[in-house]
Amino acid sequence: xxxxxxxxxxxxxxxxxxxxxxxxxxxxxxxxxxxxxxxxxxxxxxxxxxxxxxxxxxxxxxxxxxxxxxxxxxxxxxxxxxxxxxxxxxxxxxxxxxxxxxxxxxxxxxxxxxxxxxxxxxxxxxxxxxxxxxxxxxxxxxxxxxxxxxxxxxxxxxxxxxxxxxxxxxxxxxxxxxxxxxxxxxxxxxxxxxxxxxxxxxxxxxxxxxxxxxxxxxxxx
Amino acid sequence: xxxxxxxxxxxxxxxxxxxxxxxxxxxxxxxxxxxxxxxxxxxxxxxxxxxxxxxxxxxxxxxxxxxxxxxxxxxxxxxxxxxxxxxxxxxxxxxxxxxxxxxxxxxxxxxxxxxxxxxxxxxxxxxxxxxxxxxxxxxxxxxxxxxxxxxxxxxxxxxxxxxxxxxxxxxxxxxxxxxxxxxxxxxxxxxxxxxxxxxxxxxxxxxxxxxxxxxxxxxxxxxxxxxxxxxxxxxxxxxxxxxxxxxxxxxxxxxxxxxxxxxxxxxxxxxxxxxxxxxxxxxxxxxxxxxxxxxxxxxxxxxxxxxxxxxxxxxxxxxxxxxxxxxxxxxxxxxxxxxxxxxxxxxxxxxxxxxxxxxxxxxxxxxxxxxxxxxxxxxxxxxxxxxxxxxxxxxxxxxxxxxxxxxxxxxxxxxxxxxxxxxxxxxxxxxxxxxxxxxxxxxxxxxxxxxxxxxxxxxxxxxxxxxxxxxxxxxxxx
Amino acid sequence: xxxxxxxxxxxxxxxxxxxxxxxxxxxxxxxxxxxxxxxxxxxxxxxxxxxxxxxxxxxxxxxxxxxxxxxxxxxxxxxxxxxxxxxxxxxxxxxxxxxxxxxxxxxxxxxxxxxxxxxxxxxxxxxxxxxxxxxxxxxxxxxxxxxxxxxxxxxxxxxxxxxxxxxxxxxxxxxxxxxxxxxxxxxxxxxxxxxxxxxxxxxxxxxxxxxxxxxxxxxxxxxxxxxxxxxxxxxxxxxxxxxxxxxxxxxxxx
Numbered sequence: 001x002x003x004x005x006x007x008x009x010x011x012x013x014x015x016x017x018x019x020x021x022x023x024x025x026x027x028x029x030x031x032x033x034x035x036x037x038x039x040x041x042x043x044x045x046x047x048x049x050x051x052x053x054x055x056x057x058x059x060x061x062x063x064x065x066x067x068x069x070x071x072x073x074x075x076x077x078x079x080x081x082x083x084x085x086x087x088x089x090x091x092x093x094x095x096x097x098x099x100x101x102x103x104x105x106x107x108x109x110x111x112x113x114x115x116x117x118x119x120x121x122x123x124x125x126x127x128x129x130x131x132x133x134x135x136x137x138x139x140x141x142x143x144x145x146x147x148x149x150x151x152x153x154x155x156x157x158x159x160x161x162x163x164x165x166x167x168x169x170x171x172x173x174x175x176x177x178x179x180x181x182x183x184x185x186x187x188x189x190x191x192x193x194x195x196x197x198x199x200x201x202x203x204x205x206x207x208x209x210x211x212x213x214x215x216x217x218x219x220x221x
Numbered sequence: 222x223x224x225x226x227x228x229x230x231x232x233x234x235x236x237x238x239x240x241x242x243x244x245x246x247x248x249x250x251x252x253x254x255x256x257x258x259x260x261x262x263x264x265x266x267x268x269x270x271x272x273x274x275x276x277x278x279x280x281x282x283x284x285x286x287x288x289x290x291x292x293x294x295x296x297x298x299x300x301x302x303x304x305x306x307x308x309x310x311x312x313x314x315x316x317x318x319x320x321x322x323x324x325x326x327x328x329x330x331x332x333x334x335x336x337x338x339x340x341x342x343x344x345x346x347x348x349x350x351x352x353x354x355x356x357x358x359x360x361x362x363x364x365x366x367x368x369x370x371x372x373x374x375x376x377x378x379x380x381x382x383x384x385x386x387x388x389x390x391x392x393x394x395x396x397x398x399x400x401x402x403x404x405x406x407x408x409x410x411x412x413x414x415x416x417x418x419x420x421x422x423x424x425x426x427x428x429x430x431x432x433x434x435x436x437x438x439x440x441x442x443x444x445x446x447x448x449x450x451x452x453x454x455x456x457x458x459x460x461x462x463x464x465x466x467x468x469x470x471x472x473x474x475x476x477x478x479x480x481x482x483x484x485x486x487x488x489x490x491x492x493x494x495x496x497x498x499x500x501x502x503x504x505x506x507x508x509x510x511x512x513x514x515x516x517x518x519x520x521x522x523x524x525x526x527x528x529x530x531x532x533x534x535x536x537x538x539x540x541x542x543x544x545x546x547x548x549x550x551x552x553x554x555x556x557x558x559x560x561x562x563x564x565x566x567x568x569x570x571x572x573x574x575x576x577x578x579x580x581x582x583x584x585x586x587x588x589x590x591x592x593x594x595x596x597x598x599x600x601x602x603x604x605x606x607x608x609x610x611x612x613x614x615x616x617x618x619x620x621x622x623x624x625x626x627x628x629x630x631x632x633x634x635x636x637x638x639x640x641x642x643x644x645x646x647x648x649x650x651x652x653x654x655x656x657x658x659x660x661x662x663x664x665x666x667x668x669x670x671x672x673x674x675x676x677x678x679x680x681x682x683x684x685x686x687x688x689x690x691x692x693x694x695x696x697x698x699x
Numbered sequence: 700x701x702x703x704x705x706x707x708x709x710x711x712x713x714x715x716x717x718x719x720x721x722x723x724x725x726x727x728x729x730x731x732x733x734x735x736x737x738x739x740x741x742x743x744x745x746x747x748x749x750x751x752x753x754x755x756x757x758x759x760x761x762x763x764x765x766x767x768x769x770x771x772x773x774x775x776x777x778x779x780x781x782x783x784x785x786x787x788x789x790x791x792x793x794x795x796x797x798x799x800x801x802x803x804x805x806x807x808x809x810x811x812x813x814x815x816x817x818x819x820x821x822x823x824x825x826x827x828x829x830x831x832x833x834x835x836x837x838x839x840x841x842x843x844x845x846x847x848x849x850x851x852x853x854x855x856x857x858x859x860x861x862x863x864x865x866x867x868x869x870x871x872x873x874x875x876x877x878x879x880x881x882x883x884x885x886x887x888x889x890x891x892x893x894x895x896x897x898x899x900x901x902x903x904x905x906x907x908x909x910x911x912x913x914x915x916x917x918x919x920x921x922x923x924x925x926x927x928x929x930x931x932x933x934x935x936x937x938x939x940x941x942x943x944x945x946x947x948x949x950x951x952x953x
Binding site: 232235236239245546547550551583584585586587588589590592593603606608609610611612613614627632633636637639640642643644646649650653656657671672673674675676677678679680681682683685686687688689690691692694696697698699 | 716718720722723724725726727728730731734743744745746747748749750751752754756757758759760761762763764765768769772776800848849851852853879880881883884885886887888889890891892893894895896897898899900901902924925928929931932
């Protein structure tokens with residue numbers, strides 16, 4: 001059925017079309033630029049408008065800043081993806097016996113009751129990011145085997161580590177500079193805030209399905 | 222699907238919608254808000270023009286290369302492990318979805334928002350075949366609970382106010398108490414739907430853009446239900462209209478920006494989800510299998526007309542309906558079509574027939590607000606006029622469905638008379654003379670003017686025409 | 700101020716005037732006022748007596764062959780290379796924007812295009828070509844302004860009417876809320892979908908009344924006829940007036 005349908009559909013489309021069309025002028029995107037020092041404030045402002053929260057830290061002290069925050073929030077479980085440089089820093093600095101427990105996302109979601117635990121027992125998910133976008137705000141994430149897709153989605157809080165030196169002007173610039181087209185990952189994401197909806201009377205409500213809070217740990221020089 | 226030709230169905234439905242003060246208030250409030258938010262996003266007219274030109278050029282190029290881009294998309298998806306299926310009709314598409322679900326033993330499905338699935342009436346179809354299919358977008362979930370269809374393509378439950386939604390959730394959800402607090406209402410839905418995501422055997426989603434160059438499916442959303450539907454269950458089925466393909470990855474950011482700014486006045490949505498492969502070696506989550514169903518449902522026919530093919534540029538932002546003075550007053554359900562508002566007025570008659578849905582083609586004052594805000598430059602008013610022409614006086618080799626079936630005898634005669642009167646200057650002036658001299662004899666209620674005088678006084682000609690005033694006032698005639 | 704319909708250098712000595720069928724029958728005084736405004740600027744105005752209607756009603760209804768026949772009859776009555784001034788954004792848009800499409804594939808098309816290139820809407824012509832300076836002789840007045848959809852979106856006439864009114868020292872323009880929303884006229888739309896059209900004009904009339912201004916101005920007689928009919932039917936005393944008539948009445952020497 002599908003094969004015959006395919007031939008008929010493509011046949012009709014081929015009848016109609018010249019296959020040639022003028023190219024596009026992307027100048028309007030190329031002109032959207034901010035000086036490097038202005039990008040993080042712009043990103044932060046845009047994301048705070050949609051209720052993302054920010055913690056500022058340095059490369060040296062961010063695990064401590066994060067731990068203090070999570071403890072102050074009285075969270076008991078934080079899920080993270082082992083195997084990244086950031087994960088090693090977390091593991092090395094995390095006290096075993098006090099504050100929130102640091103749990104590794106280290107088995108497939110189908111294993112045992114991992115899925116149910118992820119949905120019901122985890123307070124926060126920690127991920128790294130590839131960078132951010134100054135124009136609109138937003139974090140760039142490429143989930144990996146080490147940092148699975150659901151880390152940033154299922155727990156009620158998503159904590160994301162952002163290196164403020166990795167903020168691009170625009171989404172368009174990010175994908176060009178990094179050459180995405182030749183190396184797209186299984187899943188790539190932009191995330192700009194906590195999950196939200198305006199489906200009831202155009203009124204914003206947060207945390208409809210995904211994280212109710214997005215906390216960005218911004219590493220500043 | 223056979224379409225019943227009821228040429229006045231829109232007028233009938235619209236008339237009853239106009240009598241519902243709640244409905245009118247709900248739409249007016251929502252549309253005024255959306256108009257203001259969009260305007261704030263495009264406050265720089267030069268940037269808007271450039272962005273729109275870029276968006277229009279990307280979509281026009283995608284359509285010009287449609288067959289080869291679809292083949293390229295298919296090849297790249299296949300290479301990435303995404304299985305591609307083609308459907309000419311919605312029946313075929315439903316059949317494909319069911320076959321996939323059966324092959325993996327799925328009986329519980331969660332759905333992200335997809336207008337193509339609305340075209341297919343997929344939920345009813347799946348329920349009939351023993352598959353539970355739950356909408357997870359909050360608006361879609363609300364209307365599914367109430368057995369309704371979306372009244373807006375972006376905000377499906379926009380016709381309901383919070384009291385109506387509070388009553389609905391209070392009645393339909395076990396253990397939910399009546400509340401008008403929007404955060405609490407949202408919380409009730411979260412509780413129910415997270416359980417559905419956890420238990421689902423398969424997830425179904427739409428596609429906002431499909432990238433031929435990389436074989437990537439892009440989904441735009443705020444709620445996270447789209448990510449839940451495409452990342453949590455072991456199987457993901459994506460449904461797309463064949464026009465959704467774009468050539469390169471680089472084409473995506475501009476369209477994404479135009480979409481969110483036009484639709485809800487957001488500079489960016491909460492999530493932009495780009496899916497290129499099912500779960501790969503070593504990944505701990507994500508679906509094991511991803512399917513892409515490419516639906517035609519009349520689109521390849523629309524593509525054959527060089528002018529009307531612009532209909533397929535649409536990126537489903539809904540700005541045309543937000544700005545439409547007709548839609549704002551009657552709401553989405555009156556259109557009795559998957560796509561309401563101006564885009565529906567050009568799309569539905571092309572898929573169902575210009576005669577069968579002539580009422581929609583006529584339902585425009587041609588004010589141009591839709592064309593003005595369209596982020597990809599679809600000349601909607603021009604296409605409405607073109608379809609009116611195809612209905613009455615089809616062009617040679619017309620590929621429009623139902624071309625020539627919208628021509629009434631009385632109307633044809635009326636325009637014949639009109640032409641005679643306006644082609645002959647002497648006759649025209651004589652009629653003008655008669656109308657001005659008989660002005661006092663025009664009764665307050667005239668049957669031919671009933672439509673006009675239902676809300677307005679009878680128009681009365683002036684005592685003398687401009688032709689006369691000009692001649693008497695010494696204005697040169699040549 | 701966008702002036703896409705103004706390719707003319709300097710002041711023309713003579714212009715054609717295209718009155719439009721609605722002005723002809725319902726607002727002839729406005730039509731004449733437009734002629735006087737042009738003449739006062741030293742321009743000779745020619746009003747071909749054989750003009751009738753631009754053909755828009757048939758064109759917009761899909762009856763292109765009837766529209767074409769009528770359009771051709773108009774084009775043939777305006778042979779000299781004078782600019783053609785129209786006291787209506789809607790009819791001007793029909794002739795300027797849609798005539799070329801109407802004659803697509805027709806040997807007559809070059810003439811239609813040449814004709815289209817000479818079309819100017821009245822307020823735009825007064826502001827951008829004649830650069831008129833108006834001296835207000837009227838008493839203090841408050842007015843509100845409804846821009847027609849076709850003037851705004853097809854002729855891109857955005858600031859011209861306001862620029863003319865701003866020259867009148869004693870006139871205060873009270874902004875209309877949702878100024879750019881359609882009044883619901885739409886030609887045959889008002890007949891095809893009278894219920895929706897009525898709902899639109901009800902809202903528009905209510906917005907007009909809410910301004911408190913005793914006079915409503917517009918540059919298109921279709922909108923005027925529609926809104927005036929609604930205001931009259933509901934007993935409101937707002938006076939609807941074509942902008943040409945208003946300008947002439949306030950600035951003419953008596």
